[in-house]
Amino acid sequence: MSNFDLVVGLSQSEVSRLLAGYHASAPVDDNPFKGREEVDVLDQLGVIEWEVPVAPNVVLDTPECSVWKAAQGEDGLTNLEAHRPRPKLPMLQLVFPLLDLKWGLKDAELEQGTSRNVLAHVTLDFREATIAMAVVALTIDQSEFEEFDKQLFNLLVLPMIFAQARKMLSVIHLPELKLGDDLLFKPLQLSLVERCLLGATTLTDNPHPLDITDLTLPEEAVFLIVNNACINRALVTAVESLGDLEASDSGKIGILANWTSYARGTPSFTLGTLSPLTFSGTADLLLDVEVTLSEQFLEILNPSKCAMMMWGGWGRRRVG
Numbered sequence: 001m002s003n004f005d006l007v008v009g010l011s012q013s014e015v016s017r018l019l020a021g022y023h024a025s026a027p028v029d030d031n032p033f034k035g036r037e038e039v040d041v042l043d044q045l046g047v048i049e050w051e052v053p054v055a056p057n058v059v060l061d062t063p064e065c066s067v068w069k070a071a072q073g074e075d076g077l078t079n080l081e082a083h084r085p086r087p088k089l090p091m092l093q094l095v096f097p098l099l100d101l102k103w104g105l106k107d108a109e110l111e112q113g114t115s116r117n118v119l120a121h122v123t124l125d126f127r128e129a130t131i132a133m134a135v136v137a138l139t140i141d142q143s144e145f146e147e148f149d150k151q152l153f154n155l156l157v158l159p160m161i162f163a164q165a166r167k168m169l170s171v172i173h174l175p176e177l178k179l180g181d182d183l184l185f186k187p188l189q190l191s192l193v194e195r196c197l198l199g200a201t202t203l204t205d206n207p208h209p210l211d212i213t214d215l216t217l218p219e220e221a222v223f224l225i226v227n228n229a230c231i232n233r234a235l236v237t238a239v240e241s242l243g244d245l246e247a248s249d250s251g252k253i254g255i256l257a258n259w260t261s262y263a264r265g266t267p268s269f270t271l272g273t274l275s276p277l278t279f280s281g282t283a284d285l286l287l288d289v290e291v292t293l294s295e296q297f298l299e300i301l302n303p304s305k306c307a308m309m310m311w312g313g314w315g316r317r318r319v320g
Contacts, residue, residue, distance in 0.1 A: 006225070009198045011195070032165075063119070074162050089123040092133075122135050183230065186204055200212050
């Protein structure tokens with residue numbers, strides 16, 4: 001049975017939207033989607049220019065074994081050649097639909113081309129209550145390269161893609177939660193579930209271990225799930241902040257009695273039902289109620305007048 005007080009989540013589409021926003025507004029002086037670098041290579045000065053004209057998207061899933069084996073590490077070797085097993089950590093794939101490239105030695109004619117559907121394979125480490133991401137391999141088509149071009153490409157282009165992909169990933173994070181100082185939670189436990197990044201936790205005084213195995217995820221791109229216990233805690237805190245309350249009222253119960261009431265104390269509140277804009281529940285207060293029988297009703301109870309009142313409506317017959 002699930003046990004949690006709060007779950008926050010980002011869907012795969014929302015993670016891609018974060019990247020698209022970064023792509024549209026990347027800083028000019030440090031733009032991972034477009035740039036030019038000069039680096040030392042083969043005892044000469046190499047040049048690389050790149051542009052990502054279309055925002056990359058994200059697949060929150062582990063690559064197939066065949067894709068992983070053919071992917072290249074930063075050393076230029078395929079994972080099959082380097083005997084690198086597929087990571088056991090959760091993974092995502094950063095997908096570049098288009099990657100325009102120019103590369104070569106300075107003062108020489110640069111090679112150029114457009115790579116399609118380049119994949120950066122990324123591991124996700126959730127152990128420290130944060131998302132630690134590492135780019136561990138790339139899938140990029142080199143089937144049409146000559147051997148020298150391939151070597152130069154691997155020395156110049158591969159390290160650049162690894163480095164720029166790391167910068168792009170910096171925008172991926174769960175929403176920051178500011179729920180006030182009165183709700184104390186244990187550190188978030190992060191996970192990847194059904195192509196959603198999730199952070200789940202319990203209140204510090206919840207004695208049971210966190211469990212989200214039976215949780216049904218919403219269809220929204222960004223979501224926050226809070227259970228009733230957590231909402232009740234927040235409502236109690238909010239109501240208590242109002243301080244002691246006093247209220248009085250009075251009225252009549254037909255002809256039977258007069259009543260007065262006086263409520264005092266610090267109320268508590270328990271959630272009953274919840275909808276997007278309203279909630280209902282029950283509030284507890286110390287309540288004193290005084291009921292005083294009315295004079296008219298006391299006359300009814302007077303034995304000397306009982307028969308008269310009882311029979312008065314039946315022909316005004318007097319008894320005794």
